Amino acid sequence: MHKLLIGVNDEDVRLMLWDTAGQEEFDAITKAYYRGAQACVLVFSTNDRDSFEAIPSWREKVEAEVGDIPTVLVQNKIDLLDDSVIKNEEAEGLAKKLKLRFYRASVKEDLNVNEVFKYLADKYLLRLEQQTAEEPELVHTTSNKIGKNLSSIRNLA
Numbered sequence: 001m002h003k004l005l006i007g008v009n010d011e012d013v014r015l016m017l018w019d020t021a022g023q024e025e026f027d028a029i030t031k032a033y034y035r036g037a038q039a040c041v042l043v044f045s046t047n048d049r050d051s052f053e054a055i056p057s058w059r060e061k062v063e064a065e066v067g068d069i070p071t072v073l074v075q076n077k078i079d080l081l082d083d084s085v086i087k088n089e090e091a092e093g094l095a096k097k098l099k100l101r102f103y104r105a106s107v108k109e110d111l112n113v114n115e116v117f118k119y120l121a122d123k124y125l126l127r128l129e130q131q132t133a134e135e136p137e138l139v140h141t142t143s144n145k146i147g148k149n150l151s152s153i154r155n156l157a
């Protein structure tokens, strides 16, 4: 588990990140990891066709387990564009089909990584504000203590 602190407007948001194994054979184990997640990063690699093909099924699995949480699609290893096995239109098409914001990133070159988490934290806080506006009786419950902690972003790659 990794921790990350980012600023959204004038709030500090603490993120806890779980990186799950992508392999289907670990399904039962990874499910336990993303249970309770409040946001999700679906990652595929520029040079790995299988990781791209697996995205829709991951999306379904996460949705079945935790519902509709803030989610993004990320194409990682964009520094390896010369070895790309995924056309730009395909990646953009998938994002459109799944109705997800799409980022191209390189963890190696620290490209767009912060942007991904900032977007998710932003979206999470916005939803939280909407929820508390709609259900003000929840404001003082314990569930809101976690409000400023985006505690379960899990990275599925």
Ligand SMILES: Nc1nc2c(ncn2[C@@H]2O[C@H](COP(=O)(O)OP(=O)(O)OP(=O)(O)O)[C@@H](O)[C@H]2O)c(=O)[nH]1
Pocket: 022, 076, 077, 078, 079, 080, 105, 106, 107, 108, 109, 157
């Ligand atoms: N070139 C390049 N390599 C990367 C990038 N991000 C991660 N890697 C490399 O990819 C390998 C796997 O990285 P991990 O962090 O283990 O990611 P993972 O999700 O477990 O990925 P896989 O094991 O490949 O499914 C490592 O050798 C990383 O150094 C990137 O943006 N560009």
